[in-house]
Amino acid sequence: MTLTAPQPKAAAVDTAATVEFRGLRRAFGDTVALDGLDLAVRPGELLALLGPSGCGKTTALRMLAGFEHPDSGEVLVDGEDVTRVPAHRRDAGMVFQSYSLFPHLSALDNVAFGLRMRKVRTGERRARAAELLELVGLADKGERYPHQLSGGQQQRIALARALALRPRVLLLDEPLSALDAKVRLTLREEIRRLQQELGITTLFVTHDQEEALSMADRVAVMRSGRLEQCAGPAELYGRPATAFVAEFVGTMSRIPGTLVDGGVEVLGRRLPVDGDAPSVSEVDVLVRPEAVAVRADDASDARVVATAFLGATTRLTVRLADGTEVKADLPARETAALGAGAAVSVSLPERPVLVAERRH
Amino acid sequence: MARLTGRGFGKVRPGRGVVLLCAAVYFLLPLAASVIFTVDVPGQGVNFDVYEQILGAEGFVSSLLLSLELAAATIALVLLLMVPAMVALRLGARRLRPVVEIVCALPLVLPPIAFVAGIATVLKWGPEYFSTTPLFQTFVAVQNPDFPVVLVLAYTVMALPFVYRALDAGLRSIDVPTLVEAARNCGAGWAQALVRAVLPNLRGALLNASFLTLALVLGEFTVAQILKFRPFAVWIVGIGGSEAQMSVAVSVLSLFVTWLLLLAIAAAGGRTPSPTTTEK
Numbered sequence: 001m002t003l004t005a006p007q008p009k010a011a012a013v014d015t016a017a018t019v020e021f022r023g024l025r026r027a028f029g030d031t032v033a034l035d036g037l038d039l040a041v042r043p044g045e046l047l048a049l050l051g052p053s054g055c056g057k058t059t060a061l062r063m064l065a066g067f068e069h070p071d072s073g074e075v076l077v078d079g080e081d082v083t084r085v086p087a088h089r090r091d092a093g094m095v096f097q098s099y100s101l102f103p104h105l106s107a108l109d110n111v112a113f114g115l116r117m118r119k120v121r122t123g124e125r126r127a128r129a130a131e132l133l134e135l136v137g138l139a140d141k142g143e144r145y146p147h148q149l150s151g152g153q154q155q156r157i158a159l160a161r162a163l164a165l166r167p168r169v170l171l172l173d174e175p176l177s178a179l180d181a182k183v184r185l186t187l188r189e190e191i192r193r194l195q196q197e198l199g200i201t202t203l204f205v206t207h208d209q210e211e212a213l214s215m216a217d218r219v220a221v222m223r224s225g226r227l228e229q230c231a232g233p234a235e236l237y238g239r240p241a242t243a244f245v246a247e248f249v250g251t252m253s254r255i256p257g258t259l260v261d262g263g264v265e266v267l268g269r270r271l272p273v274d275g276d277a278p279s280v281s282e283v284d285v286l287v288r289p290e291a292v293a294v295r296a297d298d299a300s301d302a303r304v305v306a307t308a309f310l311g312a313t314t315r316l317t318v319r320l321a322d323g324t325e326v327k328a329d330l331p332a333r334e335t336a337a338l339g340a341g342a343a344v345s346v347s348l349p350e351r352p353v354l355v356a357e358r359r360h
Numbered sequence: 361m362a363r364l365t366g367r368g369f370g371k372v373r374p375g376r377g378v379v380l381l382c383a384a385v386y387f388l389l390p391l392a393a394s395v396i397f398t399v400d401v402p403g404q405g406v407n408f409d410v411y412e413q414i415l416g417a418e419g420f421v422s423s424l425l426l427s428l429e430l431a432a433a434t435i436a437l438v439l440l441l442m443v444p445a446m447v448a449l450r451l452g453a454r455r456l457r458p459v460v461e462i463v464c465a466l467p468l469v470l471p472p473i474a475f476v477a478g479i480a481t482v483l484k485w486g487p488e489y490f491s492t493t494p495l496f497q498t499f500v501a502v503q504n505p506d507f508p509v510v511l512v513l514a515y516t517v518m519a520l521p522f523v524y525r526a527l528d529a530g531l532r533s534i535d536v537p538t539l540v541e542a543a544r545n546c547g548a549g550w551a552q553a554l555v556r557a558v559l560p561n562l563r564g565a566l567l568n569a570s571f572l573t574l575a576l577v578l579g580e581f582t583v584a585q586i587l588k589f590r591p592f593a594v595w596i597v598g599i600g601g602s603e604a605q606m607s608v609a610v611s612v613l614s615l616f617v618t619w620l621l622l623l624a625i626a627a628a629g630g631r632t633p634s635p636t637t638t639e640k
Contacts (some may be wrong), residue, residue, distance in 0.1 A: 067541055087544040088553075098535060100542040104560040113556075114546035158542075165547060 016043035016201050017078045017168035019064060024073035026059055026225075033059040034070065035225030046195050046202040047230075048216035050209055052248070056225040057205045061171050064203065066090040077168060088117075093162030094171040098178065099154045101146040107157045108133065108142035114165045132160040135194065152183035159191065163198070170195065170202040176211065188215055209249050213237065221245045239274075243356035246286050253292070253326040254284035255348075256358060264355055267348060274352035286354040289315060292328035296337055297345035304342045307335065318346055391612075398609040410609040414599065423595035424617070429507060430591060431577040434515040435570045438523050441516070443566070446527050447558060450536040464524035467517050472582040479514060480586060508589045515577050522572035530565020534558070567629040571622055578618050592617070 019041040026034040034056045041047045049057035062068040063075055066087030075083050082090060101110050112129040120128070133139050136156040146154055155175050162170060172191070176184045192215045195202050206212050212219045213233040220230040221244075229241040240246035257266035259281045264273050266285045277283070294304075294316055301321035308315045314335040316328045326346055330338075338344060399406050414420065442464075449457050467475070487499045502509040536558060543553035559566075581593040590598075596614050600607030 065541075065545060067544075086549075087541070088547050088549055090545075092545070094542075094545045096538055096542060098538055100535070100538045102539065102542070102557050102561070103534065104563075113543070113548075117543075117547040117552060117556075161542075161546065 016199050018043050018076075019169055019201060019203065020074075020076040020079075021060060021063075022074040022076065024060065024063060024070045024075070026056075026063070026068060026070050032225050034063075034073075037073070037222070037225065037227055039220055039227055039230060041201055041203060042217075043201055044199045045217040046192065046204060046215060048204045048206055048212035048219045049222060050206055050212040050219050050249070051222035051228075053207055054224075055222040057207075057222050058173060060222075061094075061173055061203055061205045064090075064169065065092050065094050065171055091165070091167050092169040092171055093165060093167035094173065095155065095158045095162050095175040097174040099146065099151065099158075101149075101154055101157055101161070103146050105145075106142065107138065107144050107146070107149065110146070110157055111160045111164050113161060118165065128164065129160075132164055133157070135163070136160045137190075150183075151179050152187055155179065155187065156190075159194070163200075168201065170200045172202065172204040174205055174207070177206075177208070184211075191215070213249070219249075221248060223248075240354065243286065243354075246354055246356070251289050251327055252286050253289065253324075254286060254356070254359065255320070255324055255326060256322065257283050257285045257355065259283055259355070264353065266353070267346060269348070271348060271350065272352040274354050277355055278357045280357055282358045283355040284358050285348075286356055287326070287348060289327040289329040291349060291351070292326055293347045293349065294318060294328045294330060294338065294344050296342060298343050300343050300345040302344050302346055304338050304340050304344055306340060307338070316344075318344055320346065391615075394608050394612050398605055398612060401605075410605055411613065413606070414610055414613060417599055419590070419595050419599075423590055423592045426507070426590070427578055427592035428621075430511055430515065431574045433507075433509075433512045434519060434577050435573045437512060438516045438519045438573055439566065439569060442520070442523050442527055442569075443559070443562070444554075446524070446531060447536060447554060450531055451540060461524065464520040466520075468521045472518070472580075473586075475514070475518070476583040476586045479510065479583070483510065483587070503587075505589060508587070510587065511584060511589060511591070514583050515573070515580060518580070518583075519573040519576055522576065523569040526569035526572060527562070527565050530562045530568070534561045563629065567625065571625055574621060574625065575618060578614075578621065 021037050021039045024034045024037040026032075031054075033054075037056065037060055039047075039060075049060060051057050059068055063070055064077075066082075066085060066089075070083065073083075074081050077091070101107075102113065105113065108126065108129050111132050112125045115125040115128060130139065130142065133142050136159055138153060138156055138160075141149060141153060141157075146157075149157065155178075158175070175191070176187055179187065188211060204212070204216060213236070216233060218230055218232055219236050221228045221236065223244050229236060229245045231239075231241075236245065236249050240249060246252050255266055257264045259265075259273070259277055260270065262273065262277075263270040264277075264283060264285055271285075290313075302318050304316050305319045305325070306317040308317075309332065310329070312332060313329040314332045316330060316335065316338060318326045318328060320326060328346065398410050399408060401407055401409070445460065449460060483499065483503060487496055490496045490499065502513070539557045539561070540550075540553045543557035544550070548556060577591075579593055580591075581597065584591050584594050585597075592614065596610045600610035
């Protein structure tokens, strides 16, 4: 499947729009969906809005599309306040979570729907729609009706439809969540490639952190209607700003430790603290599975309680003497002798570690 | 799966056959007997004199036309009332749904005779009470025997339960909010979104609602008779009253007229690609 952009990338990036949310607030009855969201999207970037369900990410996206209105705050596109602009004049193409193609129209007519609303002439309309179908690799499926297409194909058509009016912003509301795993992976790559070729500013809502980290230029992690952290995937993973981000993005184990003048005592050694330390002395040290070292040690009280083969690595779950469970990723060949029940010792590398207030 | 269904078709299932046979006997036997009774005149063999008499009788065309006009007006009115209301229920006012459902079911529990008694009282009382106001003319106009608007209004109420069910089933099969949002996202205003994205997918439901309303209006007797109008059902009872063969012939005829009209609606609605997507 080859994807060809209808316009050169450089030209597209020049015209790409910025998007800005300023102090967005929205409550549905007692539930606060957005609690003062501030976020700026750079021209041409793919920004993922990531968070648990109910964190307000979809509400934020729908506000940009014009389907929700903030109680207070502003939505700006290219510096222009669009908060009061009705949805059908927003100039933002959206792909929905559920299959949203018009069941009574063929794939081609679905893509051409927006052009028809804009009163584009039939010939031009069909040509443009065909071009877009080719862009999403479904040039031969134009005459099919939605119920004759697979889920992945339907979402591609929806993507083509969203792009048909050459919108300034592309909005993706969990477009892959209804698809099966394999289709999700290929479509993920395709959306990213298409977005980069077109250079269109894109907001992508997802609750799947792997999806967000692998596709986005930057990821905005949201929690209870607020922005927790907005950063590139590597920074988000390596230097999470809060304990919530640390645990939501990737896998994190908590190991109890004690703060002692600038360092933290954990697993029998003292390590420097990365970032600000909490004011209490009883803390948890947050560690990624790949940072934990495990070796067989008959003298230790720690036991392997579970192993999960992941291909190149095996994830061990180790229960320490005090009952804490720690996850560790080891190269698969090193774990042959470490079955469930094996006595092991766990250690951390001599590196600064993240700490958070102890959770009870 | 394919093999399973294949076996289902290949193998005769006695249970189904018996049920089908019973149903066929129950429905078709009286019908066939009626037809034979009307065409087989003792001593003269088979002839269609009775039907010729009916078709030639005074009032056949005019009463049938009146019924068709009433049906068309009722269908238009009830759909104009219910389609926007039910789409609105899906889009915003979800909490009102049980209220609307109950209101629409009321005509089922209300006997037509009670309903028409109320209407008759109002029609009698109204012109006297409003005799000096322009409303007097309104009361006269709705009872115009050439086109009794009051019957359209009554039939609209009586059709509500059926139209509600038909539309509800249709709306259930599509995701109205998402379709409207998708259309609006493509630059369609509210009205365009409804007409271009929602209504075409309700074609089956609209057709069913029209079907049921047509059947109701063609067969309705009580209200029309008591208000002294003469649509098809009233006419047919009037003409068949005295003679046995004639009265059976009119009921057979009215059955076929209704069937023909329903077939006509079905044909007009077409059976192009099913709008309900089942593969989701």
